Every structure is written in structure tokens, then in C-alpha cells.
Amino acid sequence: xxxxxxxxxxxxxxxxxxxxxxxxxxxxxxxxxxxxxxxxxxxxxxxxxxxxxxxxxxxxxxxxxxxxxxxxxxxxxxxxxxxxxxxxxxxxxxxxxxxxxxxxxxxxxxxxxxxxxxxxxxxxxxxxxxxxxxxxxxxxxxxxxxxxxxxxxxxxxxxxxxxxxxxxxxxxxxxxxxxxxxxxxxxxxxxxxxxxxxxxxxxxxxxxxxxxxxxxxxxxxxxxxxxxxxxxxxxxxxxxxxxxxxxxxxxxxxxxxxxxxxxxxxxxxxxxxxxxxxxxxxxxxxxxxxxxxxxxxxxxxxxxxxxxxxxxxxx
Amino acid sequence: xxxxxxxxxxxxxxxxxxxxxxxxxxxxxxxxxxxxxxxxxxxxxxxxxxxxxxxxxxxxxxxxxxxxxxxxxxxxxxxxxxxxxxxxxxxxxxxxxxxxxxxxxxxxxxxxxxxxxxxxxxxxxxxxxxxxxxxxxxxxxxxxxxxxxxxxxxxxxxxxxxxxxxxxxxxxxxxxxxxxxxxxxxxxxxxxxxxxxxxxxxxxxxxxxxxxxxxxxxxxxxxxxxxxxxxxxxxxxxxxxxxxxxxxxxxxxxxxxxxxxxxxxxxxxxxxxxxxxxxxxxxxx
Numbered sequence: 001x002x003x004x005x006x007x008x009x010x011x012x013x014x015x016x017x018x019x020x021x022x023x024x025x026x027x028x029x030x031x032x033x034x035x036x037x038x039x040x041x042x043x044x045x046x047x048x049x050x051x052x053x054x055x056x057x058x059x060x061x062x063x064x065x066x067x068x069x070x071x072x073x074x075x076x077x078x079x080x081x082x083x084x085x086x087x088x089x090x091x092x093x094x095x096x097x098x099x100x101x102x103x104x105x106x107x108x109x110x111x112x113x114x115x116x117x118x119x120x121x122x123x124x125x126x127x128x129x130x131x132x133x134x135x136x137x138x139x140x141x142x143x144x145x146x147x148x149x150x151x152x153x154x155x156x157x158x159x160x161x162x163x164x165x166x167x168x169x170x171x172x173x174x175x176x177x178x179x180x181x182x183x184x185x186x187x188x189x190x191x192x193x194x195x196x197x198x199x200x201x202x203x204x205x206x207x208x209x210x211x212x213x214x215x216x217x218x219x220x221x222x223x224x225x226x227x228x229x230x231x232x233x234x235x236x237x238x239x240x241x242x243x244x245x246x247x248x249x250x251x252x253x254x255x256x257x258x259x260x261x262x263x264x265x266x267x268x269x270x271x272x273x274x275x276x277x278x279x280x281x282x283x284x285x286x287x288x289x290x291x292x293x294x295x296x297x298x299x300x301x302x303x304x305x306x307x308x309x310x311x312x313x314x315x
Numbered sequence: 316x317x318x319x320x321x322x323x324x325x326x327x328x329x330x331x332x333x334x335x336x337x338x339x340x341x342x343x344x345x346x347x348x349x350x351x352x353x354x355x356x357x358x359x360x361x362x363x364x365x366x367x368x369x370x371x372x373x374x375x376x377x378x379x380x381x382x383x384x385x386x387x388x389x390x391x392x393x394x395x396x397x398x399x400x401x402x403x404x405x406x407x408x409x410x411x412x413x414x415x416x417x418x419x420x421x422x423x424x425x426x427x428x429x430x431x432x433x434x435x436x437x438x439x440x441x442x443x444x445x446x447x448x449x450x451x452x453x454x455x456x457x458x459x460x461x462x463x464x465x466x467x468x469x470x471x472x473x474x475x476x477x478x479x480x481x482x483x484x485x486x487x488x489x490x491x492x493x494x495x496x497x498x499x500x501x502x503x504x505x506x507x508x509x510x511x512x513x514x515x516x517x518x519x520x521x522x523x524x525x526x527x528x529x530x531x532x533x534x535x536x537x538x539x540x541x542x543x544x545x546x547x548x549x550x551x552x553x554x555x556x557x558x559x560x561x562x563x564x565x566x567x568x569x570x571x572x573x574x575x576x577x578x579x580x581x582x583x584x585x586x587x588x589x590x591x592x593x594x595x596x597x598x599x600x
Contacts, residue, residue: 049439050432051599066439070339075436083433085356085424092355093433099348100437101340140433144338 001026001179002047002148006056009042009203016042018203019056024181024196026147029174031194031211032183033287035295039203040183041079044152047181048077060148061179072101072144078137078151086126090117090136093125098143111139116165130157138166149173151182155189167193187284199287201294215286222255223262226275236265250274342443349447353421353455362417363459366410370463371470373406378471381478398561399475399482400492403467407496407559408529408552410463411503414456415524418507421448423517435600442592445512449505449588456504460497488561495558502580503528503551509587512595527551554579 002024009017017039024030034040045051047058049065057064061074068074084093094108112121115135120128125136134157141149151170155163170193174180184190190197197214199207207214227233230252234244242256254262259278266273353359381402384390422445425431438444468482475481482489506528511520532552535543547553548571557576571579 045432045599048432048436050435052597068439071439072340072437073338077436079432079436083429083431083436085352085428085430087357088352088355092351096348096351096355097433097437099351100345101338102344103338 001062002058002060002150002181004043004047004056004058007043007046007053007058008055009039009046009051010054016203017046017053020200020203020205021056022198022205022208024179024198026179027174027177028195029170029180029182029193030196030198031190032181032198032200033185033187033190033291034183034200034206035291038200038291038294040200041152043200044077044079044150044181044183047150048075048079050079070101070144072097072103073146074144075148075150076141076144076146077149078134078141078154082125082133082137083140084125084133084136087124089122089124090128090139091121093136094139094143097140101144103143107143107145111142114142115139116162131159131162134158135162138169146178148179149181151180153184154182155184155186163189187282187287191283199290201291204294206290206294211283214290215281215283218281218286218289222253222279222281223257223259224275224277224279225252225254225262225266225273226250227252227266227271227273229271232269233262233266233271236269237262340438342447345438345443346447346450348437349444349451353451356424358420358424359417359455362413362420363455366413366417366459367463367466369409369413370406370460371466373409374403374467374471375474377402377405378474381474381480385478394478394480397480398488398492399471399480400486400489401560402475402480403464403471403482404492404496404559406463406467407499410460410496410500411528411552412525414459414500414504415507415528416521417455418452418504419511419520419524420517421452421508422511423515423520426515427517431600441595445508445588445592445595449508452504452508453501456501457497460500464493464496486561491561492559495555495560498577499551499555499558499580502555502584505584506551506587509584509589509591512591513587549579551580551583554583 002022004020004022007017007020008015020039020043032040032043042051046053047060047065049071059065060068065071065075088096091108091112094111095105097103098105098108112118115138117132117135117139120132125133128136134154138151138154141151149170154166154170158166167189170180170182174195182193184193191211194211196209197207197211198205199214207217209217225233228250230246230250234246234252237244237252237254237257239257242254245253247253259276263273263276266276381394384394422431425434434444435441472481482492507520507524510524510527511517514520514523528551532547532550535547535550538544554571554576557570557573558580570576
């Protein structure tokens with residue numbers, strides 16, 4: 001369980017996180033989405049007690065992180081970038097973390113096995129690939145068998161098998177009643193993994209709730225119709241809130257209504273339909289639409305000057 | 316999505332979960348964690364080996380230079396004034412250099428690599444980490460000083476015995492010099508750890524620590540102003556010199572008394588660490 005109340009972080013004049021309030025419930029996987037620079041990592045660092053909020057509070061399992069007597073048992077975290085000394089072996093890194101909580105060496109071996117690092121555990125981390133580094137980070141997060149997991153971009157750099165493994169692991173952890181809070185930029189992956197979403201942009205919450213609800217709130221979806229009498233059908237459908245576009249001759253994209261309604265209208269006019277397919281918006285489409293105005297760093301020639309000044313202002 | 320939970324994939328992660336009762340953070344555990352971290356880095360072994368090597372080699376060179384002194388009629392009488400322990404400890408300055416590097420790297424290495432986030436996630440109260448680092452550093456510095464002095468003692472023995480300078484182990488003067496060497500090296504190591512914790516960057520910390528520890532006395536020695544000379548006498552190198560002599564010969568005016576030296580060197584160890592402890596709690600990692 002993670003609870004944030006009016007959580008705010010300012011760096012000089014820039015407000016990285018603006019008055020966030022949210023609750024991440026146990027037993028679910030909650031996806032944390034937002035463009036680069038939206039404040040995701042800052043929020044995660046504040047949850048972990050690494051950064052001090054300018055104002056507001058955040059608690060994990062009922063207490064501020066710093067007040068837990070066995071923090072690794074409460075929260076396991078994989079934070080952005082590497083948090084490992086490249087000159088140390090994976091096993092030494094995990095052993096040193098385990099020692100602080102009197103966690104047995106057998107548990108270190110266990111998480112090494114689990115994350116598929118057994119073959120390289122004694123090698124120096126500096127030589128690891130991005131994916132190996134991620135596996136080590138996940139091993140460290142699991143070390144204390146924590147009730148809450150915070151994973152920043154866990155599948156970054158993993159091979160397809162690794163991505164699938166993380167998805168199953170995360171689902172299994174939530175099924176055991178743990179709280180899982182993870183960020184990712186891979187929307188298809190997120191839609192397969194998360195139950196709930198928390199979308200932020202420019203440090204503010206844009207959307208929150210169950211995945212399908214978030215998607216539906218943005219794009220109600222569109223209905224694709226193919227008919228020889230496209231022009232007549234478009235005219236018949238014309239009503240308040242219904243938008244009809246024609247991407248190609250004989251095809252209509254209808255939004256603002258349901259496939260049932262389109263079918264009924266066509267039937268009542270005796271029109272022949274070749275295709276009637278409801279098109280559900282994907283998470284990616286919903287995300288793009290949600291964050292359109294909140295994207296900080298857009299790769300676009302006309303906005304180069306603008307994003308540059310914003311980048312300079314951001315920390 | 317949630318339908319997946321109908322048949323959750325088995326994970327071995329809870330095969331033998333650490334028993335809740337045993338798993339909690341203790342200072343002994345944090346200390347062991349720091350110890351593992353320190354000994355599992357090659358750079359630790361490099362700095363320790365070079366500290367011992369350099370101290371030993373310099374003492375050998377100092378002992379060998381006795382021959383040259385004896386041949387020079389102007390310097391020869393000086394030999395009688397010397398104490399063998401001072402010859403053995405003459406590699407102290409170089410030892411200070413490498414031990415200061417070790418002290419700074421202990422913390423700046425964590426900031427440079429991002430490891431500090433893992434460390435503070437495990438110990439969010441942070442101060443115990445600094446205390447554990449200080450303690451491991453003291454133990455390691457003591458060990459390497461002991462090894463270096465022992466090595467120097469035996470390796471310089473043939474040469475020193477020619478001048479009847481082999482320090483007697485029942486001579487309090489001998490132990491005073493060896494003790495002073497240890498005390499000053501520990502102080503330098505802790506000073507460097509404190510500066511490293513405050514500045515975080517390896518380059519900045521090493522520059523600052525080594526300037527204060529080793530360079531400033533030499534640079535300022537060209538300035539003959541009273542107040543500058545007073546400041547110089549309080550810098551670590553001059554301040555520790557009273558601790559590196561047998562005390563048999565009264566030290567010259569510019570130097571501090573033994574008591575003052577002990578206090579000044581303790582301050583170099585304690586003040587930056589205390590300042591670091593205060594800021595450590597407040598700053599973002």
C-alpha cells in the first residue's frame with residue numbers, strides 16, 4: 001500500500017511534482033505512466049525516502065519509508081539507471097545489501113537463481129549487459145521478500161523471454177496480495193500487466209483508475225463501416241456528438257456512438273453492410289491522447305526552441 | 316489482464332522467505348554490509364597494498380640515506396639525535412596520500428556509481444551507514460598501518476643496526492612515534508571520508524582533502540607572515556609532527572604541543588564527519 005497526500009517536489013523554480021495524491025492498493029499491479037520528465041522517477045525517489053518532498057507526505061505500508069525498521073522487507077525497489085558499483089560482483093552486491101537486514105546467504109543464492117544470474121553472479125557488474133543489470137536490480141528488489149515493489153522500467157533492455165518473465169512475476173506477486181507499482185514506456189506491455197493506471201504529466205495526475213476505464217475515458221472508440229452506400233449512411237448517422245469521417249471511398253469511421261446503433265440505422269434504411277467493426281482504442285492511443293499537452297521533450301522541428309528552454313528549466 | 320491471476324505462474328521467490336522475526340536492520344548488520352562492500356572492491360586492495368608498499372619503501376630509503384649522512388661531516392652528528400622509530404615512520408606522508416584516497420572513495424564511489432541509492436534504500440536513516448563506514452575505515456587503516464610499520468621495522472633493521480638505531484620495543488619513545496603515526500593516519504582517513512560525504516564528487520573531494528592534508532603546508536611555507544605561519548602550524552601535517560617524534564627533543568617554536576596536536580588531529584577527523592552527518596540526513600540522495 002502506497003499513499004501519497006499532496007506530494008510536491010520543487011527544484012528551484014521548477015516544480016517537478018505538483019500536489020500528487022494517490023493510493024496504490026495491495027493485490028494489484030499499478031502502472032505508472034507519463035512522458036519523460038513528467039516526475040515519475042522523482043515520485044518514486046520520494047516514496048523511497050531518497051528525496052525529501054518539498055511539501056506533502058507519502059507513506060508505504062502505513063509509515064513513511066524512513067520509519068520502517070526493516071525497510072527491505074517492506075519495499076523492494078528497482079530504481080532508474082544502475083544503483084550498483086561496477087567493480088563489484090553481483091553476489092557481493094546482493095550480499096552487502098542482505099547483510100544490513102541480517103538476511104541469510106541462502107536467500108541471496110535464491111534470488112540469483114530466480115533472476116537467472118547464476119552463471120554470472122561472481123562476475124563484475126561493470127561487464128553486464130543492460131538486461132543483466134535489470135535482472136540484478138530485480139534480484140535486489142526481491143531480496144527482502146517485500147510486501148511492496150516499486151519497479152522503474154523493469155523490462156528496459158530485457159529480451160522477449162525476460163519481458164515475459166517480468167510480466168508473470170509481477171502478476172504472481174500481486175496475486176499473493178503484494179502491492180506492485182511499476183513504470184514503463186512500453187504501452188502494449190503495460191496493458192498486459194497492469195490492473196490500474198496512474199498517468200502523470202508535468203508533475204500532475206492526468207488520469208487514474210482501472211486500465212479499461214482510463215482508456216474509455218479518452219477514446220470511446222470508433223466504429224468502422226464498409227458499405228456501398230457510404231454517403232447515405234453518413235447522412236443518416238448525422239446527430240449531435242457523432243463524428244463521421246471517410247478514410248477511403250466506401251468506408252466510414254464513426255465515433256461517438258456504438259456499433260449497435262450504426263447497425264440499427266443501416267437496417268432501418270435497408271442498407272447493405274460489408275463490414276461493421278467496433279474498434280477499441282489501445283492503451284497507446286489513449287496514452288498519446290492523454291499526454292498530448294504534457295509532453296515535455298517532443299522530437300519535432302517546429303517545437304525545438306520551445307522544448308529546449310523547457311529542458312533547461314527542468315532541474 | 317486480471318484473468319491471468321486465475322492460474323498464477325509459480326514463482327520460487329517465496330520458497331523460503333526470510334523469517335520475519337530475524338529480518339530487520341541492525342547496526343551490526345549494516346557494519347557487516349559495509350565490510351563486504353569494502354573488501355569486494357579491487358580499488359580497496361590497490362590502495363591498501365600501495366599504502367603498505369609506499370610506507371615501507373620510504374622507510375627503507377630513509378634508512379639507506381643514513382650512509383650518506385654518515386659520510387657528510389656536517390650531517391654526521393645529527394644521526395645521534397635521531398630515533399630509529401622516526402626513520403621507520405618516515406613514509407607516513409605517502410601513507411597519508413593513499414589512505415586519504417581510500418577514505419574519500421569509500422563514499423564518493425557510491426555517489427559516482429549510483430550505488431548510494433541502494434545503500435540508502437536499505438538504510439534510510441543514513442547516519443548508521445556513515446558510522447559503519449567510519450568504523451570499517453578505522454579498522455582497515457589500523458591494520459594497514461600495523462602491517463606497514465612491522466614490515467618497515469624488520470626490513471630496515473639490518474641498516475639501522477649499523478648505527479645502533481634499531482628502536483627498542485621497551486622504549487616508550489618508540490611506541491609514541493608508532494602510535495602517533497597510527498593516530499594521524501586514522502585522522503587523515505576520517506577527514507577524507509567526511510570531506511567526501513560533504514562534496515560527493517570524487518575529483519572535488521580528493522582535491523580538497525589532499526590540498527589540506529598534504530599540499531597547503533608546502534605552498535604556504537613561502538609566506539613569512541606570522542598569522543599565516545600560525546595557520547600552517549594547525550594544518551594536519553605540521554600539527555601531527557609533534558606526534559611523530561619521541562618528544563625527547565623539544566620541538567621548535569612553530570609547532571604545537573603534544574596535547575594540542577592530539578586535539579587538532581582529532582578535530583580534523585571529527586568535524587567534517589559531524590558536518591556530513593547533519594547534511595546527510597537532509598539532502599536528496
